[in-house]
Amino acid sequence: MPLELYRDKHHACYMFTNLIEEDGQAVQANQFLIVDGGTGAIIDPGGNLAYNELYMGMSKHFSPQHLSYLIASHADPDIIASLDRWMSSTQAKLVISTVWERFVPHFTKAGKTENRVIGVPDRGGRLPLGHNELWLLPAHFMHSEGNFHFYDPVSRILFTGDLGVSMMSGAQAARPVTDLASHIPLMEAFHRRYMVSNKVLRLWVRMVRQLKISMLVPQHGAPIQGPQAIADFLDWIENLMCGVDLFDDRSYQLPSAAIDPVIRPVRAAPQMAYS
Numbered sequence: 001m002p003l004e005l006y007r008d009k010h011h012a013c014y015m016f017t018n019l020i021e022e023d024g025q026a027v028q029a030n031q032f033l034i035v036d037g038g039t040g041a042i043i044d045p046g047g048n049l050a051y052n053e054l055y056m057g058m059s060k061h062f063s064p065q066h067l068s069y070l071i072a073s074h075a076d077p078d079i080i081a082s083l084d085r086w087m088s089s090t091q092a093k094l095v096i097s098t099v100w101e102r103f104v105p106h107f108t109k110a111g112k113t114e115n116r117v118i119g120v121p122d123r124g125g126r127l128p129l130g131h132n133e134l135w136l137l138p139a140h141f142m143h144s145e146g147n148f149h150f151y152d153p154v155s156r157i158l159f160t161g162d163l164g165v166s167m168m169s170g171a172q173a174a175r176p177v178t179d180l181a182s183h184i185p186l187m188e189a190f191h192r193r194y195m196v197s198n199k200v201l202r203l204w205v206r207m208v209r210q211l212k213i214s215m216l217v218p219q220h221g222a223p224i225q226g227p228q229a230i231a232d233f234l235d236w237i238e239n240l241m242c243g244v245d246l247f248d249d250r251s252y253q254l255p256s257a258a259i260d261p262v263i264r265p266v267r268a269a270p271q272m273a274y275s
Contacts, residue, residue, distance in 0.1 A: 002033070002057060003174045004213065005223070006155035011036050011132065013155050014061060015217065018170025019046070019053040024221025029078045030219050032159060034152060041069040042092075043150055043159050044219050047081035067092040068129065069118075072106065073161035073219065074144035075100035078157040084108040085137050095127060095136075096170045099146025107248050122227065124148060139163065139204060141196035156214040163204070165190050166221030176215065180232035186221065196243040205238040211221075 002014040006058040021025050030090060032043040032056050040062045045054060055064060067090045072080045075096065086092060089110055098119035105113045118127075124136040135151040142163050150159040166177075166186040197203060203210045216224040216233060224233050 003155055005217065008154075010130070011154045011156055012061070012262070013152060014058075015174075016050075016054060016057055017173040017224070019050040019057070020170070027078060028168065028173060028220055030173060030217070030221075033058050033062060033142070033216070034129065034134070034177070036132050039066055039068045039130045040096075041071050041129055041134065042067065042086075043071045044073055044079045044161065045070050045082055045086060047077050051082040051085050064090050069127070070094045071127075071141070071150060072096040072100075072104075073149065073159075074147045075103055076144070079161075079219070080104060081107055084112060085211035087112040087116065091165065092116075097144075097146030097148060099208070100120075109226065121149060122146075137207065141200045142204060143194040143196060151211060151213075156212050158208065158211065158213050158216050160216050160218050162194055162219060163191075163237070164216050164221075164224055165194075166218070168221050173220075173222045176223040178229050179227045179228045180236065183224070183229075184236065185221070191237070191240060192242045192246060194243075195240070198239075198241050198245050201237050201240060201242070205234050209234065216250075226247060 002016045005013040006016050008026050012035045016031045019031065020029060026049055029046055029050065031046050031050055034041050034043065042058070046055055058064060070083070070092045072094065083094065083104060084107055093116050094104060095112065095118045098121055103120040104117065120136055122138060122140065124138045126133045126135050132154050135153065137149045137151055139147045139149040139161060141147065147161060147162070149161055164187070166183060167190060168186060202235055216230055224230055
């Protein structure tokens with residue numbers, strides 16, 4: 001069952017956290033359904049591992065035939081690899097950065113995306129959804145070259161893609177975090193590797209401080225909820241050194257270590273280290 005992030009008479013936001021079998025082979029990922037009146041959008045629909053469960057799960061709350069958009073923060077496989085199946089089963093249009101507009105047809109059979117891709121310019125924009133709209137906020141290089149976050153002015157939820165990610169199980173991801181200090185160990189390694197630089201983090205924080213935010217909801221792990229936890233996250237990320245800030249000539253040396261070609265089982269873990 002999805003987690004109901006917000007609901008009123010005309011508008012609802014749902015979060016799916018556990019559609020992927022947790023056997024260690026694939027990272028946990030969240031998918032989101034936003035419904036406004038008679039129309040809806042899926043944010044970051046995921047790969048083929050999530051497609052069947054997401055399609056059936058959303059059908060209990062909203063007809064896929066009335067889906068207007070598939071909205072992708074960027075073009076990673078865990079974001080949009082199921083595109084071919086969504087293009088076949090719905091009439092939804094794909095909304096994605098113009099940086100990735102001509103790459104996403106590689107996820108589908110020939111012709112599937114023709115006249116069905118809405119390319120978003122770097123500056124973002126406001127996308128009509130039912131009687132309201134979603135704000136597409138620039139989030140480039142966090143971590144992808146063409147990257148957007150999505151702000152829902154009705155619920156005041158900011159969907160942050162790979163920013164705010166924590167490595168945990170689907171069950172854990174369904175429990176919002178209200179104390180950031182205890183949560184940072186589950187986020188830090190990922191952000192230091194996957195965010196490109198402190199410069200872009202500072203620019204992003206300056207932008208989003210202008211919003212009224214009830215919840216930050218990433219594509220992996222748990223939402224961050226409450227004024228104090230959100231403020232603490234913005235303070236933390238604003239000062240985080242990451243990505244190219246941490247690299248020097250030691251990271252670019254001719255390799256000498258042998259790669260072991262033996263494939264061994266991968267075990268699921270509540271926290272995954274990135275280095």
